[in-house]
Structures are given as C-alpha cells and as structure tokens.
Amino acid sequence: MADDAMVTIPAGSLRALERKVESFKTLVEISTIISSTLDLEELMSLVMEKAKGVMGAEACSILFYNRDMQKLEFEVAVCEEGDASNILKKKVLLDIGQGIAGWVAEHLEPLVIEDVKKDPRFFQGADKMTGFETKGLIAVPLIGRRGLIGVAEMVNPGRFDFDMEIFRLLCRQFAIAIENSFAHKESLERERLRQELDIAAALQRSFLPESPTFSLGDLSVSAVNISAAKVGGDIYDFVTPAEGKLGVLIGDVSGKGVSAALYMAKASSDFRYISSRAESPGAVLDGLNAALSRYPRGMFLTALYLIADSAKGEALIACAGHPPCIRITAEEVRVLSVASGPPLGIVPASYETTSITLGRGERLILLTDGVFDAKDRSGGRLGFEQVVEFIRRHRDEEDIVRMIVDRVSDFSEGTEWADDLTVVEVRRR
Amino acid sequence: MKIDIQEHKGVKVFALSGEIDMASSPALRSELMALVGRKAPVVFVDFKDVSYIDSSGIATFVEGLKAMMPYGGRLKLLGVPAKIMEIFNFSKLDKVFEIYGNVEDAFKG
Numbered sequence: 001m002a003d004d005a006m007v008t009i010p011a012g013s014l015r016a017l018e019r020k021v022e023s024f025k026t027l028v029e030i031s032t033i034i035s036s037t038l039d040l041e042e043l044m045s046l047v048m049e050k051a052k053g054v055m056g057a058e059a060c061s062i063l064f065y066n067r068d069m070q071k072l073e074f075e076v077a078v079c080e081e082g083d084a085s086n087i088l089k090k091k092v093l094l095d096i097g098q099g100i101a102g103w104v105a106e107h108l109e110p111l112v113i114e115d116v117k118k119d120p121r122f123f124q125g126a127d128k129m130t131g132f133e134t135k136g137l138i139a140v141p142l143i144g145r146r147g148l149i150g151v152a153e154m155v156n157p158g159r160f161d162f163d164m165e166i167f168r169l170l171c172r173q174f175a176i177a178i179e180n181s182f183a184h185k186e187s188l189e190r191e192r193l194r195q196e197l198d199i200a201a202a203l204q205r206s207f208l209p210e211s212p213t214f215s216l217g218d219l220s221v222s223a224v225n226i227s228a229a230k231v232g233g234d235i236y237d238f239v240t241p242a243e244g245k246l247g248v249l250i251g252d253v254s255g256k257g258v259s260a261a262l263y264m265a266k267a268s269s270d271f272r273y274i275s276s277r278a279e280s281p282g283a284v285l286d287g288l289n290a291a292l293s294r295y296p297r298g299m300f301l302t303a304l305y306l307i308a309d310s311a312k313g314e315a316l317i318a319c320a321g322h323p324p325c326i327r328i329t330a331e332e333v334r335v336l337s338v339a340s341g342p343p344l345g346i347v348p349a350s351y352e353t354t355s356i357t358l359g360r361g362e363r364l365i366l367l368t369d370g371v372f373d374a375k376d377r378s379g380g381r382l383g384f385e386q387v388v389e390f391i392r393r394h395r396d397e398e399d400i401v402r403m404i405v406d407r408v409s410d411f412s413e414g415t416e417w418a419d420d421l422t423v424v425e426v427r428r429r
Numbered sequence: 430m431k432i433d434i435q436e437h438k439g440v441k442v443f444a445l446s447g448e449i450d451m452a453s454s455p456a457l458r459s460e461l462m463a464l465v466g467r468k469a470p471v472v473f474v475d476f477k478d479v480s481y482i483d484s485s486g487i488a489t490f491v492e493g494l495k496a497m498m499p500y501g502g503r504l505k506l507l508g509v510p511a512k513i514m515e516i517f518n519f520s521k522l523d524k525v526f527e528i529y530g531n532v533e534d535a536f537k538g
Contacts, residue, residue, distance in 0.1 A: 252484075254484035254485060254488040254491075255451070255484055255488055256451060256485065296492075297488065297492055298488040298489060298490070298493070298494075298495060300484075300487075300488065302520055320521070321519075321520040321521040321522065322520075340521050341521060342521045342522065342524045342525045343520060343522065343525075346491050346494070346525050347498075347524075347525055349524075384519075
C-alpha cells in the first residue's frame, strides 16, 4: 500500500512549486507591511525595499497619476547608489501614453521588458537626469478603488521568472494601501482644520460683548447673534463713549468664512478705538471707513451706529449701507428713515448723522440681512417688509428679539442657514 | 454663473449670467483682476442675465473698482435687473458704482 502512494514529482515542477510558496511568503510579508502603517512615505519605502529585495532589482520607483494635470510624476525612487528620489521627485512628468510607465497607465496592463534598448516606448529622460542605466524593467499599474493611482517600476530586476498573477495581486493591495494612507492624511488635515476653526470661532466670540444684554440708566439693549457657520461676519457692540451715553453698533461683513471673521475682528477693534475718540456716529463711521479701506480683496462692512443719551432719550444715528432700523412706539411700528452712505471700506465718504428722540417705552430694532434674506425650502425669501409686518403684529411682546429669531427659524425650517443673523433691540424705559 | 467676455468698440464687456456667489465669484475675480492688472481703462459688466448676487459677488466688483481707481479706470455696470438694483439701492452701492441702462448709455456716460 505504502509503495502505491509514492508519487514522483519531476524536478522542474518541484522548483516551480517552491517558487510559488516563496512568492506566497513574500505576499504575506508585504501584506503585513502594508497593514502596519498609514504613513505614505513609510509605506512606500518599506514596500519598495522589500519588493526590490525579492526581485533582486537594482532600483524601483513609483510614479503617481496627477488627475488635475493628467500626467504621471515620479514620487519615490529607491536605488542602490545615490538618492535618485530627490532628483526625480515631481520633476519628471510623463504624459499618459509616454514612455513605458505612460503606456502602462494608458492600457492598465503590466509590461515586462527584458531589454529596454529594443523597445521604442522607453523614455530616456529619467536616466539622463540620474545617470542611472536602465536595462530591463517590470512596470505595473497601481489601480485602487477609484481607478488609476500610478505605476510601479522595478528596474533591472535580477530575474524575470516570477508569477505575474501574484505580482498583480500584490500591486492591487499596495494600491489600496496607498489610497488608505491618502484618506488618512486627508482626515488628519480635516481634523487639524476643524480644530483651527474652533479656535477661530472662540477668538471671534471674544470680539462680541461678553453679555448680550446691557443697561445704562433708562436705556437697555439686548442682542441675538447666530452664525451660519462656525465663524461669522456679523458684528454688534455696546460701548459707553461718554458719561450717560450708550453706543450701539451693528454690522455685516461681505462674504463668509474665516476671511469675513478676520475682517470682523479688525472692524471690531478699529470701532472700539475710534468710537472712544469721535463724538458723533457720523464721525465714527468716517474714521472706520478710512481704517477699513486699507483691507484687501474688496471686502466691505455695512454698519449702523447709534449713540443714545440715557437721560434725555436723544439718539444720534449714522448708517453705511446697512438695512434701516425699525422703530416701535406706542402708536405705530415703522421703518426709521435715516441718511445713509455707502458701505464702509470701499470709497472715501462722509457719513451724515440723523437725530431722533426715543420716547419712554419706545424701542428700536436693528438687524442684519440674515433676518430678511432667510430662505424657505422652496427658495423664497422672508423679505424686509414681512419682518416689519411681523414686528407690527407683535409690537407689545416683551421678548421681540427672540420672537424674530424664532420666526426666521420657522421660516427656514428644513434648510441650511446660509447667512449670519443678528437682531439688537434698544429700549428706553 | 457663466462669464462671456466680449469686446464692444474696443471696450471689454463681461456678459454674466446666473448666480454670482461664493462659489462662482473666484472665477469672475480672476478674469476681472487679470484685465484690471493690465490697466484696462474701461470695463463694462452686463448684468442683464444675472439672477442673484451675494455680498462676496459684490466684493469682487468692489475689488475691481478699488484697483481701477488709482489709475483712473472706470468700471461700469449695465442692465442691472430690478431685483438686484433693489439690493444696490438698499445698501447704497448705487453711490459706489457707475450704473447704466445699456451699452449705449454706458458709452455716453
């Protein structure tokens, strides 16, 4: 029986089998390396080193496919002598279809070339730059989940009798590992940006008054400010420019995001400085206009500034392209018409000051366009007149500021808020 | 937004259509600022087919205007639809920009 079970394997088949086992061993080893790191540089050097060793190659390189340029560019090169990596990195660009790598990228098929001199597709540029002599090479496309990532090349391999299927499998795994490390890098970058935005948002909040309410004599103010994004471009401030005087600023920076937030911060600090020195609201806006004109990129600020006397109720108002304020008296609710100049920071201008007297129990509502430009689900806008009408209907309500914000919130339910929103109430008891 | 740059009697005319907002204004900015960088003496912007403009869109024209002022260049807006004109009036931007009804008026102005 035992004799019957003896099988004789021809020496050639045995060697092939041994090579297969060897190849599988390499596959497992490289798989382990691939899953050991998400660092792209480390991953590439480890895999290239290993592959170079297994194939007995003199050098190997990876070219990444740049989707924007639609070209291949050298990313890493490992060779025995010197550091060709730095010579080639990002400097040699190949069109799709150009050279061996370009051919592989175009056809998404590997190429095995024992003598490049006999192959007209071979591109000599890289050798000329590095002084390296390419004799033969194996080039394989690196194809990830989203398509071509690049091309890997083994230069002057010691052997050509390898299992192409296993090699392709390996390259596929390698491609996915590269994709994973790209994704990891992106997520780290996103996290870093998120943290920076958190810091920017906290810094920006510090430019707004510590408390959203403030009182001086018979005058009181309260504000609600909501940013559509983490950082916003709306501004409001309460100051006491002189004894018994309450200054209230509301403004809206053009644009959104970090640039608008930085501009808001500059406007806020300039306002604090200028408002402590200039007497009338018009003069404050004149000064702020000049200070903001130096800011780049066409950014501007619409603003309304009022200074009210806490004893007499006299209010001086100046406006720079900002939506008018709404006056609530015992008899009526109406839009307060005041002289207005262009937004701040655009052209030299002189801002007029308008004077009114706030009677006891009267209120002024200041707002930014985020209130009336709010969109509903069908894209319709709330509208300034509708806001005035809403205030008219709720003129006796104590917390009108909160009610306006709730109205905007109801109106834009189911949509993402596109703009910052600020409502400030100035009231004389 | 679509930008179509035409030439009318030697003056570059930006014929815009669609929405000028955060997303589309960078493309407009690079075209406009390239022209202003070459010190174009006059630039027309045709608003006839513009459906919406936000403050970042307006900021693009403000930037162009501010860059043209030092060399005496003129930025003229024309064919501004009523809805957009409302925004310009409301925010007193009509005091900032030269606004004309059509190309002929802009040439005369």
